[in-house]
Amino acid sequence: MASHGIKDQVAIVGMGCTPFAEAFGKSTDDLLIDAAQEAFASAGVGKDTVDAYWLGTAQSGMSGITLAKPLQLHGKPVTRVENFCATGSEALRQASYAVASGAYDVAMAIGVEKVKDSGYQGLNAFPIPNDGTARTLTAAAMFSMVAPAYAKRFGVDEASLREALARIASKNHYNGARNPRAQFRREVSSEQVCAAPPVAGVLGVFDCAGVADGAAAAIVVRAEDAHRYTDRPLYVKALSFVAGNGSGLLDPDYDYTTFPEVVACARDAYAQAGVTDPRHQLAMAEVHDCFTPTELVLMEDLGFAERGTAWKEVLAGTFDLHGELPVNPDGGLKSFGHPVGASGLRMMFEAWLQLRGEAPAERQIDTVAERHLALTHNLGGYPGEMVSFVGIVGTERG
Structure with missing residues (x-):
């Protein structure tokens, strides 16, 4: 770019x-x-x-x-x-x-x-007229296809992948339970995630973010x-946006194990910010965990884990609240909720709290002692046809 x-x-x-x-x-x-x-x-x-x-x-x-x-x-x-x-x-x-x-x-x-x-679940935008050939799958169904595709490509057995996805949901609920502004403030165990009623494919109720x-x-x-207004501003390091052209749905080689728009967006954001090793330069990340397989793939698309290894990193606790790189310390979409127009700014609000040391003590991350950058990530749409945003802010200028 x-x-x-x-x-x-x-x-x-x-x-x-x-x-x-x-x-x-x-x-x-x-x-x-x-x-x-x-x-x-x-x-x-x-x-x-x-x-x-x-x-x-x-x-x-x-x-x-x-x-x-x-x-x-x-x-x-x-x-x-x-x-x-x-x-x-x-x-x-x-x-x-x-x-x-x-x-x-x-x-x-x-x-x-x-x-x-409205009384309706999810987003209730009016139906857009089409020629009848458009997809009719739900968002959960579209993202559910990521899980078996990932397992097949990287040779992950079904039980291990299910455990990793459940751990993502459990992690985010653990964080959200410590956030007084979150929509869902209750811890949910991996066992509860796995036992929840099915929604689409391998996804159950607790694999899906709520709408708020x-x-x-x-x-x-x-x-x-900046210092005319606060003694602790956050300086914008990068604001990158990519709109896909929907070609993934027409490409027979697209395998649902990556989101190309996110990869391109992250590459541009890191170039803008001068970030060369995101896993070790970032203090935290807020990512768009609309469904648990989404967060799994994002760990690789954003460069936090090598291809095919994010599921192991999740199980090892790498992205936990006090892990090597905390991801969604406020609970993410999964626990904090997802009012579409507000979610991206909510992510930045968490970066604001954490980098300034103002998050509640029980969920203040440790990594800010040595690292001074935070990343926020949004996506919209579906695998193969999405938009992506990556922002990076920091406490130090220059």
């Missing part, structure tokens, strides 16, 4: 995040106000200080008015963006690039989703101005 990036040109100086839940007592407006007010307070600014806003939502609003109305913004540009499950990250990417360009001094990225009041209501927000400024 030919991305030059904006390394160390922009800093995050304030963040906010609501609890993720079936928030029947909260409206979209309420969630936006809560996340925005926490971010304003975090940066020590008011809404009028922010020059421009980027709102990410998949289906909870159709224009900038969705944010301008509840915040009562006057004369402010508000851009509504959407990019599948990477919508919140897209809002942050655009706000950051706008500040880096010099167009604005202060910008906010905010994401929200309010889907639980929630909002999260970030305030970004030029790096040289």
